[in-house]
Amino acid sequence: MPNIANRPHFQKLQYAFAAHIRDAHNPAPTGIEPRRMAIYRKLFYNNVQSLLASTYPVLHQILPTEQWHKLIRDYFAQHQATTPLFPQLPQEFLHYLENECEIQPEDPPFLYELAHYEWVELALFIDNREIELTGIDSQGDLLRGCPVLSPLAWSFVYQFPVHKVGPNYQPQEPPVEPTYLLIYRSKDDKVGFIQLNRVSAYLLQALRDTSHTGQQILTEIATLLNHPYPQKVIQGGLEILQEWLRRDIVLGVRRI
Known part of the structure; x- marks a missing residue:
């Protein structure tokens, strides 16, 4: 997280809100009902988890439920995405697996390669180039x-x-x-x-x-x-x- 000591109050609240949404171990902003914060946390996480499950269906299917959610929650909490675009979040997850994820003994040895293979299908599908037959x-x-x-x-x-x-x-x-x-x-x-x-x-x-x-x-x-x-x-x-x-x-x- 960037240094926010000299930021306006509303920006400090935004950073605190985002940090708590990503990881409930971070303190929630003051003045917001815990029940509401829990709803926000669930909504944000479920959106990201659902997107990744649809992009990586085989990986999602073969990992035990607890292991899958542990992996996604760590990505959600630790990875600093460089894009706000939803279709590019699966590539951010791939970067996380390659560079930041700590491999666990229970992780399959093909985890990254399988994720890469599944990501390629999405990358090709959303590639905005068209087949050009000129010449x-x-x-x-x-x-x-x-x-x-x-x-x-x-x-x-x-x-x-x-x-x-x-x-x-x-x-x-x-x-x-x-x-x-x-x-x-x-x-x-x-x-x-x-x-x-x-x-x-x-x-x-x-x-x-x-x-x-x-x-x-x-x-x-x-x-x-x-x-x-x-x-x-x-x-x-x-x-x-x-x-x-x-x-x-x-x-x-x-x-x-």
């Missing part, structure tokens, strides 16, 4: 042309298979291989995800890093994999590109 031929040849990746196709590497976590699957140790996920928003504003394999992960990274043709990219991947039948890699990669085109992950090829 792109959506019917172009994906091998001869230079495929264009949608800006609303994001990829992440997780140590845990967070897309599988639920009440019946809660791994306590990460698998040997990390999980590569491609999460995207289509033209009709639907958010989806695809788990990537070795070839598709290489392909996605190449689309981000180069402006080569699909043929050049897939030939390079076949060489990198030292595959005995490069044409099979190229054909398989073309099928991936075609599927991504149907899902609005690839928008087409760059017009020359």
